[in-house]
Amino acid sequence: MSRHPLFMPLIIVGGLIFGFGLGFSHMARPEVVIDFLTFEDFGLLFVMFGGSIVAGLAFWTLSSTGGSAPLTGRPYARRLKSFDKNVLIGGSVFGIGWGISGICPGAAYASLGVGNWPVLYALAGMFVGAYLQGVWRSEPAADAAAVPSDD
Amino acid sequence: MITDLLGSGAIETLFPNGISRYAIGGLLVGLGTVVIYLGTGITAGASTFLESTLSYVSDRSRFAQYRASRDWRVVFTLSIIAGAGVYAIIYQGDPWALAGSAWITEVAPWRLFLGGILVGIGTRIGKGCTSGHGICGVGSVSRTSLVGVATFLVVAIITANIVAAFGVTP
Numbered sequence: 193m194s195r196h197p198l199f200m201p202l203i204i205v206g207g208l209i210f211g212f213g214l215g216f217s218h219m220a221r222p223e224v225v226i227d228f229l230t231f232e233d234f235g236l237l238f239v240m241f242g243g244s245i246v247a248g249l250a251f252w253t254l255s256s257t258g259g260s261a262p263l264t265g266r267p268y269a270r271r272l273k274s275f276d277k278n279v280l281i282g283g284s285v286f287g288i289g290w291g292i293s294g295i296c297p298g299a300a301y302a303s304l305g306v307g308n309w310p311v312l313y314a315l316a317g318m319f320v321g322a323y324l325q326g327v328w329r330s331e332p333a334a335d336a337a338a339v340p341s342d343d
Numbered sequence: 344m345i346t347d348l349l350g351s352g353a354i355e356t357l358f359p360n361g362i363s364r365y366a367i368g369g370l371l372v373g374l375g376t377v378v379i380y381l382g383t384g385i386t387a388g389a390s391t392f393l394e395s396t397l398s399y400v401s402d403r404s405r406f407a408q409y410r411a412s413r414d415w416r417v418v419f420t421l422s423i424i425a426g427a428g429v430y431a432i433i434y435q436g437d438p439w440a441l442a443g444s445a446w447i448t449e450v451a452p453w454r455l456f457l458g459g460i461l462v463g464i465g466t467r468i469g470k471g472c473t474s475g476h477g478i479c480g481v482g483s484v485s486r487t488s489l490v491g492v493a494t495f496l497v498v499a500i501i502t503a504n505i506v507a508a509f510g511v512t513p
Binding site for chain 2 (some may be wrong): 193198199200202203204206207208209210211212213214215216217218219220221222223226229230232233234235236237239240241242243244245246247248249250251255260261262263264266267268269270271272273274275278279280281282283284285286287288289290291292293294295296297298299300301302303304305306307308309310311313314315316317318319320321322323324326327328329330342
């Protein structure tokens with residue numbers, strides 16, 4: 193499979209901006225997330241809404257043109273996933289983990305970048321968790337129902 | 344104006360650290376997502392990296408489905424780390440000095456590890472995390488993502504308050 197030569201450079205630029213933003217927003221600090229979840233500081237609302245509004249404007253504008261992306265030929269579309277009970281079950285398990293640790297995947301990567309080496313405990317845990325659910329859900333019967341996710 | 348409506352001090356109470364760092368940071372997170380989307384049409388989330396990277400060491404079908412994207416997801420994650428590193432070098436400690444730039448959490452390792460396991464399980468079963476559902480999904484006004492975000496947010500608030508009530512700090 194050949195990719196456009198600018199594909200990886202673009203991923204790098206996007207990732208750099210994304211990571212810088214997570215650092216700047218302080219969401220890479222578990223303490224800030226925990227303060228948000230315990231109503232000490234509501235600032236994190238601006239991170240999620242600010243980010244989703246910017247992304248949403250681009251998704252809506254581009255997907256309404258019916259065009260496709262220059263580097264992949266992939267049609268511009270919104271991110272739509274099917275709904276089933278896994279969204280509720282997984283969301284609840286994620287919520288418990290997020291409430292205990294104050295860290296989510298993207299913020300964990302950024303947290304490593306700001307020098308927070310103990311976040312390696314969280315990253316190790318995430319790989320263990322992702323592996324466990326993968327083993328449970330890779331059984332032949334479960335596979336037919338497995339839904340690919342792009343997150 | 345808003346201060347008048349809420350009474351003086353309300354803004355300071357709700358946002359003791361101001362809002363600019365959060366708003367600017369959030370706009371940049373959105374911008375990073377948009378840059379990738381503009382060129383590739385991909386609505387990139389952060390948590391798929393966990394499973395796609397496991398496909399390097401495991402042949403389980405659940406991980407193998409991500410083989411095609413696993414290389415750029417590694418690059419994406421390394422770039423997120425590097426971008427946050429640039430922030431740290433500029434804004435943490437003396438500007439552009441590497442020494443003293445690191446910020447280190449005081450949250451207990453057991454909280455990070457145990458929470459991390461549940462985050463790893465939950466984000467993958469629940470079809471997304473704070474970036475996939477929270478940024479891309481909410482930006483797409485996907486009902487699935489709106490329900491997903493409401494679920495993990497409410498459960499996280501309850502959990503964090505229970506942990507705090509038990510006197511676990513930080």
